[in-house]
Amino acid sequence: MSTDIRTVVVLGAGTMGSQIAAVAALAGYTTALVDIRQEQLDHARAQLRSRLDRDVEKGRRTRADVDAAWEQLTLTTDRDAVAASADLVIEAAVEDLKIKRSIFAELDRVCPPHTLLVTNSSNIVSSRVADATDRPEKVCNLHFFNPALVMACVEVVPHETTAPETVDAATAFVESLGKTPVRLKREVPGFVANRLLNALRREAVGLYEDGVADFKDIDLAAKTALGHPMGPFELMDLVGIDVVYLIRLAEYEQTGDPSALPARSVKEKYEAGDFGRKTGRGWYEYPGA
Numbered sequence: 001m002s003t004d005i006r007t008v009v010v011l012g013a014g015t016m017g018s019q020i021a022a023v024a025a026l027a028g029y030t031t032a033l034v035d036i037r038q039e040q041l042d043h044a045r046a047q048l049r050s051r052l053d054r055d056v057e058k059g060r061r062t063r064a065d066v067d068a069a070w071e072q073l074t075l076t077t078d079r080d081a082v083a084a085s086a087d088l089v090i091e092a093a094v095e096d097l098k099i100k101r102s103i104f105a106e107l108d109r110v111c112p113p114h115t116l117l118v119t120n121s122s123n124i125v126s127s128r129v130a131d132a133t134d135r136p137e138k139v140c141n142l143h144f145f146n147p148a149l150v151m152a153c154v155e156v157v158p159h160e161t162t163a164p165e166t167v168d169a170a171t172a173f174v175e176s177l178g179k180t181p182v183r184l185k186r187e188v189p190g191f192v193a194n195r196l197l198n199a200l201r202r203e204a205v206g207l208y209e210d211g212v213a214d215f216k217d218i219d220l221a222a223k224t225a226l227g228h229p230m231g232p233f234e235l236m237d238l239v240g241i242d243v244v245y246l247i248r249l250a251e252y253e254q255t256g257d258p259s260a261l262p263a264r265s266v267k268e269k270y271e272a273g274d275f276g277r278k279t280g281r282g283w284y285e286y287p288g289a
């Protein structure tokens, strides 16, 4: 475990927050997973239970480690009660700047002065939430990848006035999770990995919309020629087309660059509610999802 951090609170029990909380609990941290909706916590508990049990069956983890993690993990709607004793809060709530700013302002009021407040946002840089607090030096992005239980990379992204001690503590925390910290020198929308991914996705959607190849064949090329484990369209379905869409909008709002706007075909799927695996249909069909 990291020496300075013992108690972790994760806000938002969705796709990312639930697995980030599990990763922290598996590493031995006293962890609370918070959501505003009890049904979301119930869903997260069921999902994590089946995921971790499957890991045990497949020999990826021991039963003892998983049982110990459940001992460390609390799921609750009472944010303020758990925030009062947090050393680190990881915000993984919905990708909406107004909501994130109010969360950071409220956390600043209820957390002890030493608590680090980080955001898992994919596209909202932490300077945009840090100034909602009186502790901007203790705020940065800590960007996990989906699925957080599996993916090694975590980007550590300081804003202009993040203290070096905050970056060091966040980096040590990531290492203590058994993950690989990738440190950025300064914040930039999309950070590093998603900038690379966006370039590939933009090109893939462009080729599809221009009628050059079917999306399935574009996925096939990415897998069989480039050695990617998943094609860009399969990945959009996994991440959630709603998330992809909102990330692009957030980038457009930050940069004003019209090329950041979501592509036509992505917008159509978003407006139809075809978000990918989570809704049973995106680029591909997922019967029984």
Ligand SMILES: NC(=O)c1ccc[n+]([C@@H]2O[C@H](COP(=O)([O-])OP(=O)(O)OC[C@H]3O[C@@H](n4cnc5c(N)ncnc54)[C@H](O)[C@@H]3O)[C@@H](O)[C@H]2O)c1
Residues within 6 Å of the ligand: 011, 012, 013, 014, 015, 016, 017, 034, 035, 036, 037, 040, 091, 092, 093, 094, 095, 096, 099, 103, 120, 121, 122, 123, 143, 144, 145, 146, 239, 240, 243
């Ligand atoms: N989905 C991904 O692949 C991915 C990857 C990396 C980072 N992220 C980032 O992680 C964050 C969460 O994304 P997600 O895909 O897990 O979203 P999600 O929609 O699956 O989950 C968001 C959760 O936040 C909860 N919530 C909303 N307001 C809240 C509040 N005030 N307090 C506590 N909980 C609240 C919602 O009830 C929901 O359960 C976003 O900022 C996103 O940019 C997502």
